[in-house]
Each structure stands twice: as structure tokens, then as C-alpha cells.
Amino acid sequence: MDFINFENTWVQIGISAGILLLFLALRKVFTTYVFKMILSFMQKRKVETAANILIAFEKPVRWLFVIIGLQLALKFFPYDLIADNRETQIFRSLFVLLITWGLFNLSSTITLLFPRLMNKLDINVDRIVIPFITKIAKLIIVVLGITIIAEEWKYNINGFIAGLGLGGLAFALAAKETVSNFFGGVIIVTEKPFTIGDWIKTPSVEGTVEDITFRSTKIRTFAQALVTVPNSTLANEPIINWSKMGKRQIAFHLGVTYTTPKFKLEKLVRRIEQMLIDHEDIHNDTILVKFDRFNDSSLDIYLYFFTTVTTFAEYLNIKEDVNFRIMDLLEEEGVEVAFPTRTLIVQQDGLAVGEQQDLLKKERLHSHS
Known part of the structure; x- marks a missing residue:
């Protein structure tokens, strides 16, 4: 058994x-x-x-x-x-x-x-x-x-x-930062100052938004570093959202030499303005091209306009194209770009060098005669 x-x-x-x-x-x-x-x-x-x-x-x-x-x-x-x-x-x-x-x-x-x-x-x-x-x-x-x-x-x-x-009160006091970060995240989601993929700039960081959690927001900087910013910090900071731009500004001075005749300067200003108006990637609402000032070494033309694109790479391409077109116009009009110059007068014994040389020539002529 x-x-x-x-x-x-x-x-x-x-x-x-x-x-x-x-x-x-x-x-x-x-x-x-x-x-x-x-x-x-x-x-x-x-x-x-x-x-x-x-x-x-x-x-x-x-x-x-x-x-x-x-x-x-x-x-x-x-x-x-x-x-x-x-x-x-x-x-x-x-x-x-x-x-x-x-x-x-x-x-x-x-x-x-x-x-x-x-x-x-x-x-x-x-x-x-x-x-x-x-x-x-x-x-x-x-x-x-x-x-x-x-x-x-x-x-x-x-x-x-x-x-x-x-234990709610004790928990709330211990988790004060966590709670403030959570509500900071809620504010970001409801007000939507930015979204994933946007290029933003704050006093703390600048870069592209990669992820948003209950506690923090992850931002990839242009140096490819990943920065984690608490939501409470972002919710209380001014945020510039470059991705929300409808157009992007270009503004600079173009200096030409003082030897440029008035009629050439006027013609150059008008041709640059027309070139910008005809450019397919320039916003036509605001285009300013004006003879602005008499600078120390140049006659300055002020250019102020906007591109229709906002992404950084395309913006640089358009800016480069405009610069090349301006160079073509300068060459066609025979106008030179100014560079800083300075006239130096050296005096010796109370006389300028040029006057000393004239006196020496006169003495030589007198001795030969």
C-alpha cells in the first residue's frame, strides 16, 4: 500500500x-x-x-x-x-x-x-x-x-x-516644490506659451522643447545639451517663443564712401528698395531703405525689412541672398563700400611735414641758383 x-x-x-x-x-x-x-x-x-x-x-x-x-x-x-x-x-x-x-x-x-x-x-x-x-x-x-x-x-x-x-498637511509642506511644479505644468498646458518642438528663450535657457512632465520641461539647447527646467520656474519667467514669429527682422547700416556722388547715392537707395520689394522671400508690409546719416568714415544707408520665413537656416539663406544682390547693385552703380579711415597730420617744430618738405625744396633751389 x-x-x-x-x-x-x-x-x-x-x-x-x-x-x-x-x-x-x-x-x-x-x-x-x-x-x-x-x-x-x-x-x-x-x-x-x-x-x-x-x-x-x-x-x-x-x-x-x-x-x-x-x-x-x-x-x-x-x-x-x-x-x-x-x-x-x-x-x-x-x-x-x-x-x-x-x-x-x-x-x-x-x-x-x-x-x-x-x-x-x-x-x-x-x-x-x-x-x-x-x-x-x-x-x-x-x-x-x-x-x-x-x-x-x-x-x-x-x-x-x-x-x-x-497627514495631508505634513505631506503638502514636504512636497511644496513638487506641488508648485505640478501646477506650473498645468499653467503651461492650459495657457500654451509653447508646445513640443518650439524654439523658446527664457532668462534661464534657450533651445527647443523636447518633453513636458508633471515636474519639469526638457529643453535641448543649440549646443545639444539637455536642460531640465522646473515647471514652476518656467511658469514665472517671461518666455519668448521664436517659433510663433510670423516674420523675422533684418536691420543694418550699409556704409559707402564720401566720394560717392549724390545722384549715385539716390539711385542706389531706390534700386536696393526695389530689389527688396521684388524679392519673393521679403515681407512687403515694411521695407525701409533710407540715407540715414553722415558717419565718421561713410555715408550710411539704413535697411529695415522682414523675411517671410522664420526658421533660422532659411532666414540666413535669405539674408545671404540679399547681401549678394546688394553687392551686385554696388558694382553696377560703381559705388564702393566704405571702411574706417583716418587722416594723420604729423607736425615737426610747429610745422606740418608737408610744409617742412616745401621749405627744403626752396632752400635747395636757392643754393643752386
Whole structure:
């Protein structure tokens, strides 16, 4: 009888181990073949939403095979390793954890799905809002998962919430900076002084906005450094958003030589003004080209106008093109650009050098005569 029981025990252990190995093998088959085949099919049919859901739940489903296999294996195992009520709590908690994990991964796809949904509903939503929605969704999913697991283990959630209420004041004082950064982020999202991808300048930093979180905003400087600025700082600083410019200013003085005749100067001014008016990338609302002043070494023409583009690279291209066209006009009119000059008169014994040379010449002539 003992031999039969011993034999049955080993049979049950073998069945238990076989069930676990079977589900581990099914997990391998799913990962290697089934998952890739379904994902490839969805991508070919361009079912992007279903593909995103499948990708989000890939790792939780892998572990689902292990958990189900372990649960079934324990049913055939001849010994009670865990009490039945504890076993139920553990496996229910693990299932909730897997669902929470999958939903957490899926919430990241809001960044892709939310704009499309808003476009279909004809609702204009700024890109700056999407990271906040993603992070709020993740927070809600995690809190719900923890709450369900806590209730499964008979933890008093109401007592926990009451405890938070009693310690709320101390928590608020300890997390003052965090709270101010959070509300700073809310102000940035609601007022929208900038969005992701904008070029901004503040007293703290200048660069392109890369990301906005509950606590801070990440800005990539033109030196490619990543600067993290607290939202409370940004919310209280003046912000220049260069990306919101409708046009971009160019203003400078062009100095020509004093030997330039009046009629040439007038003609040059008119031709430069006409060139700017005809230029396809110059804003025609404000074009000023005027003979402005008599400078120390030059006659200065003042140019003030705006480009129709605002991106820095295109702006520089237009500025370069205008400079080359001005050089062509100067060459055509025979006008030279002035450079700083200075006339130096050196005196010797109260006489200028030129007067000394004249006196020496007269003395030589007198001696020869």
C-alpha cells in the first residue's frame, strides 16, 4: 500500500511537472511563431490599433502562460505548499498585475492614437497636452491596480485614505516644490506659451522643447545639451517663443564712401528698395531703405525689412541672398563700400611735414641758383 501511494505521488509530481513544462513550451511557441505571425498579419492589413494592443500585452501574455501553468501544476501536486485561500489571493493578484502591466504599456500608445481620434472628431488639441494625458492615464492605471490588489488582500483602503487626509498637511509642506511644479505644468498646458518642438528663450535657457512632465520641461539647447527646467520656474519667467514669429527682422547700416556722388547715392537707395520689394522671400508690409546719416568714415544707408520665413537656416539663406544682390547693385552703380579711415597730420617744430618738405625744396633751389 505504501509502495502504491509512493508511486502515485511520483506520478502526480510528474504530471505537475509535465503541465508546467507544457505551458513553458506553449509560451515559447507563442513568442517565436504565433505572436510574430499575428503581428505581421495586422501590420499588412494596417490594423495599427490592434497591433499596438498586441505589442502592449506581449510580455504580460508571456508570463500569463507561466502563471496558468503554475496554477494547474499546483492542483496536481501531491503536497499542499500554500493554503487554498492564500493561493487564490496570490494568483488573483498576479492576474491583476499582468492586466495592469498591459494597460500601462498600452497607455503609451495614447501619444499615437489620441491625435488621430481628435482629428476624426474635428477637435484641435495641442501636442503639449498629449504627454500629460499619457502620464495621467498611467497614474490612474497604477493606482487602480494597487487598489484592487490591496482589496484582494483585505487591506483597509478607507483607512489608508483617511490616513492620507490626516497627514495631508505634513505631506503638502514636504512636497511644496513638487506641488508648485505640478501646477506650473498645468499653467503651461492650459495657457500654451509653447508646445513640443518650439524654439523658446527664457532668462534661464534657450533651445527647443523636447518633453513636458508633471515636474519639469526638457529643453535641448543649440549646443545639444539637455536642460531640465522646473515647471514652476518656467511658469514665472517671461518666455519668448521664436517659433510663433510670423516674420523675422533684418536691420543694418550699409556704409559707402564720401566720394560717392549724390545722384549715385539716390539711385542706389531706390534700386536696393526695389530689389527688396521684388524679392519673393521679403515681407512687403515694411521695407525701409533710407540715407540715414553722415558717419565718421561713410555715408550710411539704413535697411529695415522682414523675411517671410522664420526658421533660422532659411532666414540666413535669405539674408545671404540679399547681401549678394546688394553687392551686385554696388558694382553696377560703381559705388564702393566704405571702411574706417583716418587722416594723420604729423607736425615737426610747429610745422606740418608737408610744409617742412616745401621749405627744403626752396632752400635747395636757392643754393643752386
